[in-house]
Amino acid sequence: MKNITLLFFVVLTLVACAKSPTGRSQFIIVGAEQMSKMGIESFDNMKQEQPVSTDKKLTAYVQCVADPILKVLPAEWQNDWEIVVFDSEQINAFALPGRKIGVYTGILQVTENADQLAAIVGHEVGHVIANHGAERVSQGTAAQKIAQGVSVLTKGSEYHKEISAGLGIGAQYGVLMPFSRLHESEADVLGLQYLMLAGYKPEESQKLWQNMAKVGGKRQMEILSTHPAPETRINNLGKHIKKYRAQGIKPLFKRAACSK
């Protein structure tokens, strides 16, 4: 009984504290440290199981495009990100807690310029900063187990499956599961802020989703989940571009000159 009471207060405290960067209240009952650990572990596995690009020029290009995005993040988020380019035709990209970013070569054939690639990086990083993975774990099976009086805060490895699901990684590494519509919209809005602050052209994010909708088809990808519909997404971005311009968001530095 004592343990359950204690757990109740731990949960209550964590829930009470959680707010996303856009000010949305979040139900989160899994620790940031545990999410990071799982993210890093998953990323290490992916690097072992999936071919990493040996194209140094291409990898340097992706790093060059991503750098300004990382530099405009909230201060505590700016450092220690690892970016890996995976050699795969999949049109995909992802970011994981523990500051890991994966970009598939397939997506580099869809992005027409650095601005569009930066829009993808901003979106994926937005998921991590808004703690969407932890929110999914909390909403999922792990939450039920907590309700039964079992703590995921202390028994990490037991919840490997739930946390993998929360990170958006399926049983087979590399199968990325779509986030909810709410999470997608929030990542879009955060990504757009980073894009504008980093000196990229925000309208390119709209063009990106237009292109993605064209090539997407039935191919599974995190960044093009079934919701929201491309038009909704593009309209929402347009609304926010106007809003941020009206608020006077200005680039913190000149647009990066990165060449492939």
Ligand SMILES: [Zn+2]
């Ligand atoms: Zn997403």
